[in-house]
Amino acid sequence: MYxxxxxxxxxxxISSILTGNPNHIYSLSYFSELFGSAxxxxxxxxxxxxxxxxxxxxxxxxxxxxxxGGVKYIPIISKEERKELADELxxxxxxxxxxxxxxxxxTSDIVYNPVYVEKFAKILWSNFSKVQPDxxxxxxxxxxxxxxxVARLYDVPLVVARRENKVTEGSVVTINYxxxxxKRIQTMSLSKRAVSEGQKTLIIDDFIAGxxxxxxxxxxxxxxxxxxYGCGCIFSTKHPERKRIENYKSLFLINEIDEDKQKINIxxxxx
Amino acid sequence: MYxxxxxxxxxxxISSILTGNPNHIYSLSYFSELFGSAxxxxxxxxxxxxxxxxxxxxxxxxxxxxxxGGVKYIPIISKEERKELADELxxxxxxxxxxxxxxxxxTSDIVYNPVYVEKFAKILWSNFSKVQPDxxxxxxxxxxxxxxxVARLYDVPLVVARRENKVTEGSVVTINYxxxxxKRIQTMSLSKRAVSEGQKTLIIDDFIAGxxxxxxxxxxxxxxxxxxYGCGCIFSTKHPERKRIENYKSLFLINEIDEDKQKINIxxxxx
Numbered sequence: 099m100y101x102x103x104x105x106x107x108x109x110x111x112i113s114s115i116l117t118g119n120p121n122h123i124y125s126l127s128y129f130s131e132l133f134g135s136a137x138x139x140x141x142x143x144x145x146x147x148x149x150x151x152x153x154x155x156x157x158x159x160x161x162x163x164x165x166x167g168g169v170k171y172i173p174i175i176s177k178e179e180r181k182e183l184a185d186e187l188x189x190x191x192x193x194x195x196x197x198x199x200x201x202x203x204x205t206s207d208i209v210y211n212p213v214y215v216e217k218f219a220k221i222l223w224s225n226f227s228k229v230q231p232d233x234x235x236x237x238x239x240x241x242x243x244x245x246x247x248v249a250r251l252y253d254v255p256l257v258v259a260r261r262e263n264k265v266t267e268g269s270v271v272t273i274n275y276x277x278x279x280x281k282r283i284q285t286m287s288l289s290k291r292a293v294s295e296g297q298k299t300l301i302i303d304d305f306i307a308g309x310x311x312x313x314x315x316x317x318x319x320x321x322x323x324x325x326x327y328g329c330g331c332i333f334s335t336k337h338p339e340r341k342r343i344e345n346y347k348s349l350f351l352i353n354e355i356d357e358d359k360q361k362i363n364i365x366x367x368x369x
Numbered sequence: 370m371y372x373x374x375x376x377x378x379x380x381x382x383i384s385s386i387l388t389g390n391p392n393h394i395y396s397l398s399y400f401s402e403l404f405g406s407a408x409x410x411x412x413x414x415x416x417x418x419x420x421x422x423x424x425x426x427x428x429x430x431x432x433x434x435x436x437x438g439g440v441k442y443i444p445i446i447s448k449e450e451r452k453e454l455a456d457e458l459x460x461x462x463x464x465x466x467x468x469x470x471x472x473x474x475x476t477s478d479i480v481y482n483p484v485y486v487e488k489f490a491k492i493l494w495s496n497f498s499k500v501q502p503d504x505x506x507x508x509x510x511x512x513x514x515x516x517x518x519v520a521r522l523y524d525v526p527l528v529v530a531r532r533e534n535k536v537t538e539g540s541v542v543t544i545n546y547x548x549x550x551x552k553r554i555q556t557m558s559l560s561k562r563a564v565s566e567g568q569k570t571l572i573i574d575d576f577i578a579g580x581x582x583x584x585x586x587x588x589x590x591x592x593x594x595x596x597x598y599g600c601g602c603i604f605s606t607k608h609p610e611r612k613r614i615e616n617y618k619s620l621f622l623i624n625e626i627d628e629d630k631q632k633i634n635i636x637x638x639x640x
Contacts (some may be wrong), residue, residue, distance in 0.1 A: 100621065103421075103424075103425075106376070106377075106380055106417045106421065107417075107420075107421040107424065107425075108420060108450035109377055109380040109381050109384070110380050110381075110384040110417065110418040110595070111421050111422065111427055112380040113380070113384045113385045114384045114385060114387075114388040114389075114422065114427060115380070115427075116385075117385035117388070117389055118385075118388055118389060132425070146377045146381065147376075147381040150374075150377065150379075150382050151377075151381060151382060152380035153374075153378065153387065153561035154374075154378075154382050154403070156382055156385060156386075196561070198536065198537065198539045199536075200536060202536050202537050203537070204537065204538070204539050204554065204560070204562065205537070206528075206529065206537075206538065206560060207526065207561065207562075207563065210513070210517065210526070210527045210528070210529055211527070212517045212518070212520055212521040212526075212527065213521075215517075230566070238509060238510035239509035239510040239513060239529065239531070241479070242510060242513045242514060243513060243514065243517045243527075246481065246483045246486075246514045246517070247483070249483055250483040250484075255481065255482055255483075256481045256482070256483065257477075257481070257513075258477065258481055258510065260510070265469065265470075265471060265473050266473045266474070266475065266476070266477075267475070267477065268469045268475050289475070289477060291466070291475065291478075292477065292478065303586055327604075353418050
């Protein structure tokens with residue numbers, strides 16, 4: 099279906115499509131068919147959108163040449179936005195009512211907040227943007243939203259390891275491990291059909307304390323002969339200093355949770 | 370910081386901001402400050418973007434008058450996109466290797482696919498767009514991504530009920546219930562600080578078979594004196610015909626899973 103579209107129309111629509119689908123490559127033919135416009139005209143549109151987004155710190159457009167080429171949107175979160183997010187989060191985390199018996203901390207409202215998590219995902223993604231994973235892996239449940247948002251930014255699927263062996267996963271590989279925080283033996287299962295040998299992945303989780311869960315995912319990936327590029331999370335604790343994993347990036351470092359004084363010492367780790 | 374922006378620039382950037390934040394109201398002052406443009410000029414920009422998006426089936430802009438007013442984006446998924454999604458999903462679901470022993474079906478790759486789930490969320494949202502929940506609730510784990518995407522569309526938080534009573538949830542309300550599919554007694558917990566009396570919510574889950582889990586969330590909401598508007602899910606089964614809940618909307622109806630013949634009979638329920 100060909101129809102004539104004005105430049106104003108094209109700018110509005112192309113910008114919304116590209117920024118709504120990060121890292122997804124759209125060919126000029128796709129837009130040409132959508133608007134009935136010449137590719138040379140569309141190249142001009144894209145240059146305008148690229149300059150506009152860049153000027154206002156809203157991300158970049160990358161043009162990929164050759165066959166299979168096109169244009170894709172690269173989300174960028176500006177210095178000001180990073181600072182603003184850190185200030186807001188630290189303020190939110192400093193609420194003493196978050197401190198739970200045993201020195202734990204309530205974070206569910208944060209790790210399931212779609213707006214925050216979208217920003218966390220962008221920052222983590224920018225730390226690992228050089229690698230090209232085939233999928234993102236997390237363990238249920240609190241890392242799922244972050245994992246999905248990071249997966250969206252890479253334009254790859256999310257794979258979720260389960261805490262229990264569920265019948266709806268089909269044939270699974272199961273491993274047992276000791277959780278760093280509870281010191282209890284835990285089980286983790288992954289459906290055999292979820293991944294393939296030789297793939298590459300990035301581990302995403304909400305919280306790293308001892309690193310037991312992430313270590314377990316790492317071991318699980320070894321069972322499947324899958325390369326792990328690294329690990330990204332929202333929160334990590336200073337103690338224990340020796341985690342059971344290396345090469346992880348956390349956005350916020352929890353130095354101390356003082357139950358008696360009802361104080362949380364947390365600092366941003368990405369500015 | 371005032372700077373002069375051209376119309377082309379403004380169209381590109383405003384379109385990306387509005388469509389990237391569904392149902393979030395942006396005041397004209399916000400854009401006026403961003404671009405250093407007069408509100409009358411911005412009103413024209415918004416009219417252009419509105420007409421362009423509408424013409425290409427990419428959703429609508431709604432202008433809200435008066436104090437607290439502004440403009441917001443209403444995502445709309447066109448008839449063609451709905452049809453395309455249904456065809457693709459049915460084809461994917463018809464793969465016999467999805468059928469698991471006991472007549473269960475593998476859906477993890479679908480319920481954790483960020484691109485599909487974003488579309489499911491838009492369709493479910495359009496079914497419930499008249500209600501204004503204070504939060505979206507789901508039970509971990511497979512409904513989390515869908516719940517988060519629906520929450521994003523309403524611009525409200527997601528609340529997740531846990532399957533186990535975890536120390537990191539603080540003080541919780543716990544209920545026991547019988548799951549429809551496994552017939553086993555299950556536990557569900559919700560942190561007391563996650564919700565407040567008198568709020569309104571919409572339940573989102575991935576799969577409704579007997580309706581036991583959704584019923585449990587419903588009962589849990591009663592404990593907190595919270596109104597439930599209804600329930601939305603991706604898949605529901607024809608059997609049992611009498612579910613333990615009413616007023617639910619499912620996107621795909623599974624009529625039959627025939628283990629012997631390795632056939633799945635599934636139809637879209639939203640076209």
